[in-house]
Amino acid sequence: MLNIVVLVSGGGTNLQALIDAKEQGKIAGGSISCVISSKPDAYALTRAKQHGIPTVVLPRKEYPDHRAYSLALLEELRAQKADLIVLAGFMIILDEAVAKAYPNRIINVHPALIPSFCGAGYYGLHVHEAVLKSGVKVTGATVHFVNEVCDGGPIILQKPVYVKPNDTPETLQKRVMEEAEWQILPQAVALFCAGKIKVQGQIATIEEDLL
Numbered sequence: 001m002l003n004i005v006v007l008v009s010g011g012g013t014n015l016q017a018l019i020d021a022k023e024q025g026k027i028a029g030g031s032i033s034c035v036i037s038s039k040p041d042a043y044a045l046t047r048a049k050q051h052g053i054p055t056v057v058l059p060r061k062e063y064p065d066h067r068a069y070s071l072a073l074l075e076e077l078r079a080q081k082a083d084l085i086v087l088a089g090f091m092i093i094l095d096e097a098v099a100k101a102y103p104n105r106i107i108n109v110h111p112a113l114i115p116s117f118c119g120a121g122y123y124g125l126h127v128h129e130a131v132l133k134s135g136v137k138v139t140g141a142t143v144h145f146v147n148e149v150c151d152g153g154p155i156i157l158q159k160p161v162y163v164k165p166n167d168t169p170e171t172l173q174k175r176v177m178e179e180a181e182w183q184i185l186p187q188a189v190a191l192f193c194a195g196k197i198k199v200q201g202q203i204a205t206i207e208e209d210l211l
């Protein structure tokens with residue numbers, strides 16, 4: 001059974017989707033062994049506790065810079081014996097030391113179709129604001145491995161979501177979560193835990209037709 005450590009900063013609806021999938025028997029090869037939050041008041045921590053999952057708070061503001069924070073996080077991940085790390089609404093860009101320590105073992109969910117609307121500054125509602133401002137008619141979500149490039153690692157799964165004429169950033173965010181993120185994140189984690197994802201360079205391939 002793989003140890004899945006989930007990193008959060010906020011409401012934790014993606015964490016909830018993972019907990020639900022696990023409890024429904026959809027993630028056979030792994031269990032959520034710990035939730036680490038960058039914010040002490042993140043509601044995601046309450047969700048973890050409600051399901052008996054151990055939690056750790058690592059407040060970003062207690063560290064002088066990204067590097068110091070990343071090294072502290074790395075130490076915690078090692079102490080937790082993490083096999084897979086999931087960034088589920090984790091709002092901190094990590095130093096490359098973390099990605100290098102866990103190559104193709106860190107999964108991130110991003111609320112747009114990478115390579116559009118991604119990279120530094122594109123997080124949370126800002127992504128959906130940019131989508132609406134651009135006039136595109138289709139957006140969606142992406143689950144990918146994390147490498148040294150922000151939102152640049154191999155793509156595992158994507159799911160499209162139509163933009164509606166009356167969408168606000170909030171309505172679009174809700175639909176992207178419901179129709180895409182909460183489905184493809186648990187699916188990708190299950191595939192990883194089953195050893196079904198192969199990566200060659202930038203290309204991730206799903207071994208069997210499980211989609």
Ligand code: GAR
Pocket residue numbers: 009010011012013014015044088089090091109110111122123124127177181
């Ligand atoms: C989600 O939409 C997630 O994709 C996004 O933040 C939200 C967190 O919600 N992540 C990013 O923008 C990271 N670049 P949650 O805390 O309810 O899961």
